Amino acid sequence: MEEFLKQVLLKHAGKIDLFLIGKSILEIIVFVFLMKLVNKTLHLFFEKIISRIPDVETRKQYQTLRQLGIYILDALIVLFFATNILGNFGIDMKPILATAGVLGVAVGFGGKKFVEDLFTGLTILLTGQIRVGDYVTVNNSTGTVEKVTLTMIVIRAFNGDVHFLRNGQIDTIINQTKDFSYPLFNLGVSYKTDVTHVVKVLKDIGREIRELPEYKNFILSDIEVFGLNEFQDSAIVIQFRIKTTPQEQWMVKRQINKMIKERFEKEGIEIPYPQIVVNEPTAEKLG
Numbered sequence: 023m024e025e026f027l028k029q030v031l032l033k034h035a036g037k038i039d040l041f042l043i044g045k046s047i048l049e050i051i052v053f054v055f056l057m058k059l060v061n062k063t064l065h066l067f068f069e070k071i072i073s074r075i076p077d078v079e080t081r082k083q084y085q086t087l088r089q090l091g092i093y094i095l096d097a098l099i100v101l102f103f104a105t106n107i108l109g110n111f112g113i114d115m116k117p118i119l120a121t122a123g124v125l126g127v128a129v130g131f132g133g134k135k136f137v138e139d140l141f142t143g144l145t146i147l148l149t150g151q152i153r154v155g156d157y158v159t160v161n162n163s164t165g166t167v168e169k170v171t172l173t174m175i176v177i178r179a180f181n182g183d184v185h186f187l188r189n190g191q192i193d194t195i196i197n198q199t200k201d202f203s204y205p206l207f208n209l210g211v212s213y214k215t216d217v218t219h220v221v222k223v224l225k226d227i228g229r230e231i232r233e234l235p236e237y238k239n240f241i242l243s244d245i246e247v248f249g250l251n252e253f254q255d256s257a258i259v260i261q262f263r264i265k266t267t268p269q270e271q272w273m274v275k276r277q278i279n280k281m282i283k284e285r286f287e288k289e290g291i292e293i294p295y296p297q298i299v300v301n302e303p304t305a306e307k308l309g
Contacts (some may be wrong), residue, residue: 046107053103060095064088082153086170089154090147093171138190143172151195157269159196160187199268202242205275209282210257212292217260221247223289224262227281237277240270257294
């Protein structure tokens with residue numbers, strides 16, 4: 023068996039061009055090195071720009087452009103080196119590209135989905151509807167945007183699920199972290215509560231949280247109290263909100279909830295909860 027393998031190798035050894043193989047291997051090494059170098063350079067370039075931008079929204083836009091730029095450059099590098107490596111072995115790329123062009127036209131008639139994805143992706147990117155890092159609801163998917171390309175948006179939900187959405191399928195976009203955010207509160211208090219006093223307490227809490235060092239940089243305005251908004255079975259509902267920087271509304275809301283509970287307990291303001299009142303009949307009523 024070994025002798026047979028030796029004879030086969032000797033027979034075909036003359037047909038193997040070691041120079042071309044070596045050249046191709048070298049080109050592959052250069053290709054890998056160049057791709058990593060380009061990705062690293064582009065990453066550092068955008069990081070330098072982003073670090074000098076104080077505005078959070080503008081930083082998100084540049085982060086999205088960085089991902090898109092890396093995606094396009096990687097595709098161009100792969101195409102260039104694939105063409106050269108195949109050319110080393112005498113494979114003429116012109117007929118292949120021509121065939122691909124004809125095939126592309128043929129597929130184009132049935133590739134409306136791809137065209138829709140492409141144009142919708144361009145619109146989303148150019149108008150800044152979604153940026154990497156935004157917290158959004160796209161169709162029925164809610165989460166943080168991890169990736170935006172010309173054809174797809176990748177969203178990671180709060181529980182870790184990853185949603186891949188074709189741009190052409192997007193009907194509605196709700197961006198909860200563009201420019202600023204509003205945590206909205208609907209606070210129920212008992213019917214016997216003095217609404218004017220509750221409003222005063224809420225405004226005091228709004229001023230207090232703006233003075234806390236760990237929160238003052240995330241809050242953009244005082245609490246806006248809209249007043250008595252709704253009558254429920256066991257409570258009257260007071261609605262209010264506060265303006266925050268993007269993505270900090272949940273942290274601010276949790277802290278305000280904590281401050282409301284502590285302050286209401288101190289002020290004796292009751293936050294009602296469902297109760298069942300049972301009236302037992304007296305002996306006189308039974309008699």
